[in-house]
Amino acid sequence: MIRTFLEKRWKYYILGIIFLASIDYLQILVPKYIGEVVNIVIKPPVNLGIVMNFVVLIIIIAAGVVVGRFIWRMLIVGSARKFQAYAQQTLFDKFLRSPISFLDEHSVGNLMAYYTNDVQAVSQMLSQGVIMTVDAIAMTIFVFAGMLMVVDYRLVLISLIPLPFVAISSWYFGGKIHTRFKKVQNDFSFISEKAQESFSNVKTIKSYGVEDKFNALFKQSCDQFANDNFLLLRISAVYGPLISFLAALTTAIAIFLGGQMVISGTVNLGDFVAFISYLGMLTWPFVAIGQVINVLQMGRASQERIESLMETPDRKEEGLEFPGKFETLEIKHLNFSYNGENILKGVDLKIKAGQKIAVIGKIGSGKTMLVKLMTKLYSIEDGQIFYNGVDINRINGKSLRENVLLIPQESFLFSTKISKNVAFGLEQFSEDDVEDASKVAHFHEEVVKFDDKYDTLVGERGVTLSGGQRQRLSLSRGIFKNAQVIILDDVLSAVDSQTATLILEDIGKTLKDMTTIVITHNIASVKNSDVIFVMDEGKIIESGTHDELMKLNGLYRRLFMIQQIEREIGH
Structure with missing residues (x-):
C-alpha cells in the first residue's frame, strides 16, 4: 500500500525533503554569524555597519525559515494526510x-x-x-x-x-x-x-x-x-x-x-x-x-x-456475464467443508425457471450454506453448480448476484428513510415502484400507519420497526430489485404463519416469471410449493410436492405433524 502511494507522491516528498534540508542549512548559519558578531564587539573599535549587516542576514534567514517551513509542511504533512484518505x-x-x-x-x-x-x-x-x-x-x-x-x-x-x-x-x-x-x-x-x-x-x-x-x-x-x-x-x-x-x-x-x-x-x-x-x-x-x-x-x-x-485473497469476480434468461439451476453432488466441518454432503437438485421451491430442514442441516453457495458467496470446486448449463465458477459474481438475489436472515436496515431502504443502492427511483414492491411484501399497510409514510426514518439497524416489519421491509427491497431468481433465507420467521403464506402466494401471483427459493422452518407457509427439498445433516433426503412427501412418512411428515400440534396448542 505504501509503495503504491509513494509511486504517486514521491515528487512531493523529494521536494519537501529538499526544502527541509535547506532550512536546516540556513539555521546553522545563524550561530556562525553570532560568533562573528561576538568577535567584532569584543575588539574595539566596533564597526556598527558590519554588525548591522549580520543582523539583517539573520533576519532574512529567519524569514526564509518561516517560508520554507510552511512549504515543507504542506508537501510532507499534506502528503501524509493524502495517504490517510487513500x-x-x-x-x-x-x-x-x-x-x-x-x-x-x-x-x-x-x-x-x-x-x-x-x-x-x-x-x-x-x-x-x-x-x-x-x-x-x-x-x-x-x-x-x-x-x-x-x-x-x-x-x-x-x-x-x-x-x-x-x-x-x-x-x-x-x-x-x-x-x-x-x-x-x-x-x-x-x-x-x-x-x-x-x-x-x-x-x-x-x-x-x-x-x-x-x-x-x-x-x-x-x-x-x-x-x-x-x-x-x-x-x-x-x-x-x-x-x-x-x-x-x-x-x-x-x-x-x-x-x-x-x-x-x-x-x-x-x-x-x-x-x-x-x-x-x-x-x-x-x-x-x-x-x-x-x-x-x-x-x-x-x-x-x-x-x-x-494480502488476504479477494473474492473472485472475473468471468462471464450471467448466461441470459434464467432457465435452470442444477447442483451435482455438491460437497462443501468450512473450518474443518463437512457442511454439505453430495447435494443434488434441479430447479427450473418459474418454479416455487422450498428448502426445509432442522437447524444446522445446511440450508443457509446451500443458498450462499448458489450465489457464489463462498468458493467451491468446478463442476458442482450450473446456471443454464454454465459452471458457476465461470460466471462473474457481481453479474450472478444481480440476477440471483439472496435475501439473508439478518434483515439489516440503514439509518435512512423507508423508501431509500427499499430502493437500496439507488439515488434515483420511482416512489410507485417502491410502493408496489411493499404491497407484494404486505409491508405497505404497515407503512401507511406512520405519520411520514415512506419518508419515515427507520433509525439505526431499523430500531423503530418491529421484527416482522423489518423482515417485510427487507423482503420489499428484494422484490424491488426484480431479479430473475429470488432466494428468501428464512426472511419471514418473525411473521405469523398465515401472513407468511399470503405473502408467498402474492409473490407467486404478482411475479409469475420470477423463480423463488424459500428457506424456512414453517412448513405450512410453503406446502403449496412446486418442489420441496428436505435437508438433514448436509444432505437432501427427500424431495417432492407436499402431498408426495406426506405419503413418504419421513422427516417432512414428522416435522409437519409437530408444527400442526404446536399451532393447535398455541390456539
Missing part, C-alpha cells in the same frame, strides 16, 4: 471485495481498529517519521560541518562520543517498541470488537440482566490493554530521557574542555559561543532520534498489520 479508501474497498469467509474471521470492531488506529500510526510514520528522520540526519551533518568551521577538530570529536551509545540504544529499544506496540494494537482491535458487539446487543444484555458480567469482561480487556500500554510507555519513558542525557553529557564535556581552550587562547570567544550554539542545535537531533524510533516502529507495526490484511 489508505482508508483502500481498506474500505478491500472489505467490500473480500469473500464472506474473510468477514467471518474479522469482526466489525477488529476492522475498525485497522481503519482508525493502524492507518493513523502509518500516517504519522509518513509525516513526523519522515520529517524527524531527515531533520535529524541533515541537522547533524550541517552542525558538525559548522563546528569544523569555527573550532579545533579535537573539540568536535568530543561531541561525537555519545553517537555509538545512541546507536546501541536505538537498536535495543527499537525492537522492543515494535513488538510491544504491535501487541497494543492487537489489544485495541479486541477491545473495539467487544465494544461493538456489546453496543449492538445492549438490549439483549439488559434483557438477561448480565450487565455486570459483561462489564467485568470488558474491564478485564481494558486492564490488559492498559497494562500493555504501560509496558510500551515504560520503554519510551526510559529511551527518550536516555538520549537527552547523552546529549546533555556531551554539552557538559564540551563546555568544560572548550572553556579551557578559550582561557588558554587557542579558541576565540566568538568561535566558542558559536560552538556552544551548535551544541544546543545538536540536542534536537539526539532527541529526534528517540522520537523517530518510536514513530517508525509503531508505524512499521501497523503497516505489517495492514499489509497482512491486504
Whole structure:
C-alpha cells in the first residue's frame, strides 16, 4: 500500500525533503554569524555597519525559515494526510471485495481498529517519521560541518562520543517498541470488537440482566490493554530521557574542555559561543532520534498489520456475464467443508425457471450454506453448480448476484428513510415502484400507519420497526430489485404463519416469471410449493410436492405433524 502511494507522491516528498534540508542549512548559519558578531564587539573599535549587516542576514534567514517551513509542511504533512484518505479508501474497498469467509474471521470492531488506529500510526510514520528522520540526519551533518568551521577538530570529536551509545540504544529499544506496540494494537482491535458487539446487543444484555458480567469482561480487556500500554510507555519513558542525557553529557564535556581552550587562547570567544550554539542545535537531533524510533516502529507495526490484511485473497469476480434468461439451476453432488466441518454432503437438485421451491430442514442441516453457495458467496470446486448449463465458477459474481438475489436472515436496515431502504443502492427511483414492491411484501399497510409514510426514518439497524416489519421491509427491497431468481433465507420467521403464506402466494401471483427459493422452518407457509427439498445433516433426503412427501412418512411428515400440534396448542 505504501509503495503504491509513494509511486504517486514521491515528487512531493523529494521536494519537501529538499526544502527541509535547506532550512536546516540556513539555521546553522545563524550561530556562525553570532560568533562573528561576538568577535567584532569584543575588539574595539566596533564597526556598527558590519554588525548591522549580520543582523539583517539573520533576519532574512529567519524569514526564509518561516517560508520554507510552511512549504515543507504542506508537501510532507499534506502528503501524509493524502495517504490517510487513500489508505482508508483502500481498506474500505478491500472489505467490500473480500469473500464472506474473510468477514467471518474479522469482526466489525477488529476492522475498525485497522481503519482508525493502524492507518493513523502509518500516517504519522509518513509525516513526523519522515520529517524527524531527515531533520535529524541533515541537522547533524550541517552542525558538525559548522563546528569544523569555527573550532579545533579535537573539540568536535568530543561531541561525537555519545553517537555509538545512541546507536546501541536505538537498536535495543527499537525492537522492543515494535513488538510491544504491535501487541497494543492487537489489544485495541479486541477491545473495539467487544465494544461493538456489546453496543449492538445492549438490549439483549439488559434483557438477561448480565450487565455486570459483561462489564467485568470488558474491564478485564481494558486492564490488559492498559497494562500493555504501560509496558510500551515504560520503554519510551526510559529511551527518550536516555538520549537527552547523552546529549546533555556531551554539552557538559564540551563546555568544560572548550572553556579551557578559550582561557588558554587557542579558541576565540566568538568561535566558542558559536560552538556552544551548535551544541544546543545538536540536542534536537539526539532527541529526534528517540522520537523517530518510536514513530517508525509503531508505524512499521501497523503497516505489517495492514499489509497482512491486504494480502488476504479477494473474492473472485472475473468471468462471464450471467448466461441470459434464467432457465435452470442444477447442483451435482455438491460437497462443501468450512473450518474443518463437512457442511454439505453430495447435494443434488434441479430447479427450473418459474418454479416455487422450498428448502426445509432442522437447524444446522445446511440450508443457509446451500443458498450462499448458489450465489457464489463462498468458493467451491468446478463442476458442482450450473446456471443454464454454465459452471458457476465461470460466471462473474457481481453479474450472478444481480440476477440471483439472496435475501439473508439478518434483515439489516440503514439509518435512512423507508423508501431509500427499499430502493437500496439507488439515488434515483420511482416512489410507485417502491410502493408496489411493499404491497407484494404486505409491508405497505404497515407503512401507511406512520405519520411520514415512506419518508419515515427507520433509525439505526431499523430500531423503530418491529421484527416482522423489518423482515417485510427487507423482503420489499428484494422484490424491488426484480431479479430473475429470488432466494428468501428464512426472511419471514418473525411473521405469523398465515401472513407468511399470503405473502408467498402474492409473490407467486404478482411475479409469475420470477423463480423463488424459500428457506424456512414453517412448513405450512410453503406446502403449496412446486418442489420441496428436505435437508438433514448436509444432505437432501427427500424431495417432492407436499402431498408426495406426506405419503413418504419421513422427516417432512414428522416435522409437519409437530408444527400442526404446536399451532393447535398455541390456539
